[in-house]
Amino acid sequence: MIFYAKVLETTLLFTMFVLSVYMLSGLTGLFSLGHGAFITLGAYTAGLATTRFGLPIWLAMVLAVVVGMIGGLIIGAPTLKLRRDYFLLVTFGFGEMVRALLLWTAQLTGGAMGLAGIPYAAELPLIGVSTLVVVVFVANLKKTAFGRTCIAIRDDELAAQAMGVNVYAHKIKVFLLSAAIASYGGALLAFNMSFIEPNLFNWLESAKLIVIIFVGGINSVTGALITGIFYYSFGELFRFAHVWRDVLLGVLVILVIVFRTQGLFGNWEFSPAWIKSVLGRKRSGKQGA
Amino acid sequence: MELLRIEAISKNFGGVAAVADFSLSQDDAEISAIIGPNGAGKTTTFNLISGVQEVDKGQLHFAGTNITRFPSHKIQALGVSRTFQNIRLFDGLSVIDNVKIAYTSQLGYRVFDELLSTPRVRREEKLIEERAREQLSFLGLEAHAEQKPKNLAYGLRRRLELARALMSAPKLLLLDEPAAGLNPAEIRELMKTIEHIHRERKLSVIVVEHHMELVMNICSRIHVMDFGRKIAEGTPQEITRNEKVLQAYLGDMGEVC
Ligand SMILES: Nc1ncnc2c1ncn2[C@@H]1O[C@H](COP(=O)(O)OP(=O)(O)OP(=O)(O)O)[C@@H](O)[C@H]1O
Numbered sequence: 001m002i003f004y005a006k007v008l009e010t011t012l013l014f015t016m017f018v019l020s021v022y023m024l025s026g027l028t029g030l031f032s033l034g035h036g037a038f039i040t041l042g043a044y045t046a047g048l049a050t051t052r053f054g055l056p057i058w059l060a061m062v063l064a065v066v067v068g069m070i071g072g073l074i075i076g077a078p079t080l081k082l083r084r085d086y087f088l089l090v091t092f093g094f095g096e097m098v099r100a101l102l103l104w105t106a107q108l109t110g111g112a113m114g115l116a117g118i119p120y121a122a123e124l125p126l127i128g129v130s131t132l133v134v135v136v137f138v139a140n141l142k143k144t145a146f147g148r149t150c151i152a153i154r155d156d157e158l159a160a161q162a163m164g165v166n167v168y169a170h171k172i173k174v175f176l177l178s179a180a181i182a183s184y185g186g187a188l189l190a191f192n193m194s195f196i197e198p199n200l201f202n203w204l205e206s207a208k209l210i211v212i213i214f215v216g217g218i219n220s221v222t223g224a225l226i227t228g229i230f231y232y233s234f235g236e237l238f239r240f241a242h243v244w245r246d247v248l249l250g251v252l253v254i255l256v257i258v259f260r261t262q263g264l265f266g267n268w269e270f271s272p273a274w275i276k277s278v279l280g281r282k283r284s285g286k287q288g289a
Numbered sequence: 290m291e292l293l294r295i296e297a298i299s300k301n302f303g304g305v306a307a308v309a310d311f312s313l314s315q316d317d318a319e320i321s322a323i324i325g326p327n328g329a330g331k332t333t334t335f336n337l338i339s340g341v342q343e344v345d346k347g348q349l350h351f352a353g354t355n356i357t358r359f360p361s362h363k364i365q366a367l368g369v370s371r372t373f374q375n376i377r378l379f380d381g382l383s384v385i386d387n388v389k390i391a392y393t394s395q396l397g398y399r400v401f402d403e404l405l406s407t408p409r410v411r412r413e414e415k416l417i418e419e420r421a422r423e424q425l426s427f428l429g430l431e432a433h434a435e436q437k438p439k440n441l442a443y444g445l446r447r448r449l450e451l452a453r454a455l456m457s458a459p460k461l462l463l464l465d466e467p468a469a470g471l472n473p474a475e476i477r478e479l480m481k482t483i484e485h486i487h488r489e490r491k492l493s494v495i496v497v498e499h500h501m502e503l504v505m506n507i508c509s510r511i512h513v514m515d516f517g518r519k520i521a522e523g524t525p526q527e528i529t530r531n532e533k534v535l536q537a538y539l540g541d542m543g544e545v546c
């Protein structure tokens with residue numbers, strides 16, 4: 001039982017990371033190879049705040065989010081005005097920078113030895129509720145003006161701006177929200193694992209998050225969720241087949257690129273409206289028969 | 290009353306003077322046209338008015354505000370709306386969501402409301418939905434509301450751009466070659482639509498158009514551009530008799546007729 005709870009905890013945490021990247025890369029078309037940096041920042045802020053400064057857990061979590069968002073602002077403000085490819089490069093650099101910073105400040109952070117003894121405060125209920133809240137938040141945002149604006153920016157920045165969208169301001173909002181979710185998830189990760197190290201979440205892991213979103217379908221939160229849950233729980237459940245998980249993902253990527261560019265789930269969203277429409281169809285089908 | 294005043298604006302691309310010392314004054318309930326041969330600088334002029342590109346020299350005033358250095362979203366919020374010569378729709382959004390985008394500058398709710406999906410959001414979303422449907426039905430697109438723009442016929446995509454431009458209830462509408470690629474029946478329909486919009490919504494319209502029948506029929510004033518400069522201005526009757534205009538069009542006659 002404990003094993004399955006652990007698997008679920010890890011899967012849910014990573015699902016949160018997938019969702020944070022979903023808004024940025026899936027909806028808005030901005031690619032960050034340094035997203036792991038926000039997770040790492042959140043984790044270290046939470047870890048240091050509790051172990052070195054004796055702050056309470058809740059305050060450590062708030063601090064983690066604040067630090068993550070400040071990091072997002074420092075990186076985002078100058079680069080989100082530039083072309084998308086520069087943004088990708090700078091976020092990559094940011095990821096490496098955070099890692100280097102943690103290694104240099106070994107006296108505080110423990111450097112390459114990592115940081116141990118973080119209180120085990122994030123158990124399944126907290127992680128479960130947090131993930132659920134993030135899912136609801138992201139789904140809500142996608143439904144209304146925020147999500148529409150993201151997609152408009154992804155498709156045609158110039159036209160979006162001419163239709164009244166402050167493209168730069170919106171990109172900043174998206175990036176900060178995404179950074180906030182990632183750093184909050186990072187804090188939970190620290191409180192769940194009790195031990196963290198600078199390589200916690202490298203750029204390859206960040207890239208995987210983007211790949212998962214494309215396999216699931218950039219227009220579907222449901223797709224990102226299901227693909228993410230499947231990928232991460234598979235890896236945890238079948239540790240011996242760990243490598244095969246990435247092989248499977250690789251094969252899926254190729255299949256999706258060739259046969260289904262809109263991703264496995266296309267535009268489909270799991271929602272009350274969808275359930276109603278399915279039930280409605282069944283009922284009317286019976287009447288007809 | 291004067292709505293838009295353009296004072297000697299210029300724009301260079303490398304060595305090319307796309308727009309040079311161009312001036313124009315547009316009233317608030319007027320339909321006018323900018324015509325000229327290919328590459329005359331008409332689209333660039335629209336880009337400068339709508340803030341898509343920045344002027345090198347000169348000034349732009351709209352409804353009493355100096356908008357010369359305004360970014361395009363602010364100019365749109367003040368009441369300038371436009372369509373694009375090479376249709377620019379959002380392919381990832383449904384037809385109706387394409388229209389809804391143009392409401393962004395009037396949006397009352399904030400990100401925080403959206404996260405929690407507050408009643409305020411639901412109320413305003415309903416209003417946005419209604420307004421977007423109004424635009425769609427005005428242009429005969431309501432049956433396609435849930436489709437993706439890519440699946441629409443060319444003529445319908447042009448109309449969708451117009452619906453999107455009207456969503457923000459603009460004061461000034463800039464139409465960049467709205468008749469391009471349309472068949473004669475569709476063009477007649479378009480002329481009626483433009484006049485209808487102008488009458489019902491009391492807005493000011495500038496069209497860039499190569500289709501002379503449309504220009505002569507619906508515009509009260511015509512500005513003629515060539516090599517970035519204005520070479521003539523006047524009523525349709527005056528323009529058809531203007532020597533300079535005939536000269537400019539000589540190599541371009543096929544397109545005029
Ligand atoms: N972004 C740009 N970069 C470089 N040159 C440009 C750019 N935009 C326009 N030009 C040049 O400026 C001149 C005016 O172009 P513009 O598109 O405004 O003409 P137009 O009157 O709209 O022509 P058309 O009738 O073909 O649409 C042309 O010589 C064009 O090649």
Ligand SMILES: [Mg+2]
Pocket residue numbers: 331332333374
């Ligand atoms: Mg043009």
